[in-house]
Amino acid sequence: xxxxxxxxxxxxxxxxxxxxxxxxxxxxxxxxxxxxxxxxxxxxxxxxxxxxxxxxxxxxxxxxxxxxxxxxxxxxxxxxxxxxxxxxxxxxxxxxxxxxxxxxxxxxxxxxxxxxxxxxxxxxxxxxxxxxxxxxxxxxxxxxxxxxxxxxxxxxxxxxxxxxxxxxxxxxxxxxxxxxxxxxxxxxxxxxxx
Ligand code: GRF
Numbered sequence: 001x002x003x004x005x006x007x008x009x010x011x012x013x014x015x016x017x018x019x020x021x022x023x024x025x026x027x028x029x030x031x032x033x034x035x036x037x038x039x040x041x042x043x044x045x046x047x048x049x050x051x052x053x054x055x056x057x058x059x060x061x062x063x064x065x066x067x068x069x070x071x072x073x074x075x076x077x078x079x080x081x082x083x084x085x086x087x088x089x090x091x092x093x094x095x096x097x098x099x100x101x102x103x104x105x106x107x108x109x110x111x112x113x114x115x116x117x118x119x120x121x122x123x124x125x126x127x128x129x130x131x132x133x134x135x136x137x138x139x140x141x142x143x144x145x146x147x148x149x150x151x152x153x154x155x156x157x158x159x160x161x162x163x164x165x166x167x168x169x170x171x172x173x174x175x176x177x178x179x180x181x182x183x184x185x186x187x188x189x190x191x192x193x194x
Pocket of ligand 1: 015016017018019020021045087088089108109110171174
């Protein structure tokens with residue numbers, strides 16, 4: 001798919017189911033177009049992208065993490081992104097990646113940051129016993145889930161929630177929020193303004 005001159009070019013990073021990717025694909029309009037989907041493993045997210053006719057690439061992590069980061073940079077670069085979205089991408093992005101894409105890479109996290117950072121945001125919120133958690137879209141920086149917050153939406157925790165039921169309700173909110181954020185994103189030199 002080609003983007004129009006004015007629409008934002010988006011490369012999406014995925015590792016799993018890709019339901020957020022699907023929402024991003026369905027949300028495409030004149031404001032943004034997905035130019036490429038990159039994954040670290042062959043996953044249903046890649047299948048969803050291919051079904052939508054989007055260019056895909058799997059960059060598997062080998063023994064050398066810094067070499068993997070360089071291959072990841074090249075894979076993302078070839079989609080010529082204005083913005084990179086980490087949508088369920090389960091690897092930390094390294095120095096090379098940030099040197100190239102910091103300021104235009106955003107992540108969606110299934111908790112209200114700065115609470116419950118890391119790979120188990122839903123499980124950790126449930127274990128802590130919070131009554132409200134939610135979804136955060138934020139810029140990616142060198143820390144883990146520490147970059148500037150762009151948007152947040154709360155989700156109530158129910159008494160009988162399991163990690164799976166709570167995560168699914170959070171994902172419903174995440175899907176809407178990431179599309180809203182992308183539609184509001186504007187190019188600003190080599191980075192973006194949101
Ligand atoms: C989302 O909750 C995202 O925040 C988290 O992984 C989940 C991805 O879901 N990091 P899916 O693969 O898009 O369904």
